[in-house]
Amino acid sequence: MRKARLLLLFLLLSAAAARAEDPAWKAVWRSEEAPARVSLSGRVRTKATLEGKPREATAEVYVSHGKLRLDYQAGARHWSLLDNGQNLIRLQPDQKRARVLRRPQLAFDRALAERNYVARRTRTDTVAGRPVDVIEIAPRGHGNPVWRLWVDRASSFVLKREQYNVDGRLTTATEYLAVDFSARPAAQLFETPADYTREPEQVRGERLGLEALVARAGFPVRRPRYLPPGYVFLSGSFRPEAREPRAEARARLRGSPSGPAATLRYTDGLRILSIVQRPAQLPRGNTARRGRAPENPLEVVDRGDEKVLRRRAGDRVIVVVGDLTQDELVRVANGVE
Amino acid sequence: MHDLVAEAQTGSVEAFEALYRAHQSGIYTFIRSQVREAELAADLTQQTFVRAWEALPRLRALGAFRGWLHRIAANLVRDEVKSGRARLEVTVTSLAGDDDEAEIEFPAADTAETVVVANELRDQVRAALAHLPAEQRAAVVMHHLEGLSVTEIAHALGVRPGTVMSRLARAREALRRRLARYVEVEDDLL
């Protein structure tokens, strides 16, 4: 019996040590931290398949110690994205408008990712004239690779990446066509130009406990009884009723959803699953784009990178968004009762 | 401290009590900065010391006791967050001006709300600390309030010292911006 305990202890320690020292995972995490360490300018081509439609753009890229700027061009369209570490800012040069997008501060657990996925160095290659290592990341125990990363040997910066969805389809791909690691992009590049109109930013207000939230929400916020293997809770958010009648009316005119909704998010370390709940009575402004009110029990949209499922469950409407098979999506939605 | 640890390793409850008294406020402050509920923070603090007591006979580097204790605490907090048992509290956010889409965020593990304070500056500093991302906040609390070295923090959080430095630097920038009103003065009494 003592020998069995020692053997079990040895196996557990070996597994822990193997995970901690896995060179492929170490390379992956180094590549995640690389944008904070480097300065560069470059040019990328990026492709995404959205609801079956292929999209493509090229972009001039600037990176400076954790800040990022992309100046896109797709046909006649131009736009820019700034990431200064605190906010994502979308710039529309034609209208000189800047829109601050929410940049959630979410904490992802690397050990969770390593438990649910396996990383493997497969081969060497060249991207933008630079030697790279190709690393594949696949669900542990089953499934095709979900990510392929072409990691620059010298800087650990990812020069090319491909992402595949749960059905094995390539959904996004980005590749550097040229890169200059000696560039020192000016600080002003990562700031909103002074002559741009800025949309208002969010400010923080009071804090509530979960019971108080439910009391304010006016409907019970339920946690799912089923989650796909490996998923744990990540974060949540709640949208209350618009406070002012004018704001409510504007939302209705725009067709924006109004009324309370609660979102719970889960992660397997790399992917996210979102579950949105709201009272079943639809707000009046929520018009159906295609002339059909969403009254069917189960509706599914396959957007490529993720699928969306909506169902009505008693007094609530539940929307589940994630890169899951349709069966898993249905199971999750059915488990929110 | 070495002597206390060595004595506690032999089973001395008095020595362990002395270690508890020396480290409880640091551990509790760190956990409280990561977990909202005071009750949960107290529970996790107790669990930290229970685990420390049980694992103490196996500790070889007596001088690393403080960092080792923080590692236990950090692991407990992380497990609590992962399991989703950490109580969800909610932060109301709203747009300045027309609030079209007021949204309330409640992260799984976020900072504790400030205790009752009389001093406005201390309020503001605590609020600025609370607004940091959890991993930056952990590094700041351990470094500035508890005096842990970068190496000790790195060991406690299971990251490289360079990562700790980077978090401290980014946190410092964020704190400087949030406390601009108080730090952009020539009063060097601060």
Next chain:
Amino acid sequence: MTCSELREYLSEVVVGGGSPWRRLRVNRHLRGCASCRAEKAALERAGRLVSRLELESAPVELWDSLRRHVEASVRRRAPRPVDRLVLVGALTVVLLVVGVMFRRPPTVVAPPIVVHTGVVDQDMRAAVDGHVSADYAAPLSDPAAAGLRLESEEEES
């Protein structure tokens, strides 16, 4: 070194990081630049303000509860039939594993499923937007593709 370059490294140097060469360059610039010196002073003051915060004490009754546990474990540190405990523990694990393996899966309701080719309304759009926004923060996310997606979503809505 220009002021904007210095601002990239200043916080790192203030918290004690940076290579010796970088620190040298930063200090050299600071000697001749009052505005950057002021920025350094502000960063240092921010650190001092945080350092002045007091530690919070754990509730006083925590030690009493902890002491009971510690004293009980000291009493328990007597020889005991370890093999029997290990057997009970192993049996418990086996039972749990078997229980999990043969647990009946949650009942799956099977109403009809309607498949749409795209997001049908703002209700779904809001859910997707929130998800895509959160996905940006996930590890391995592709910022360039995310910017393309965001623009495409704007175009669609």
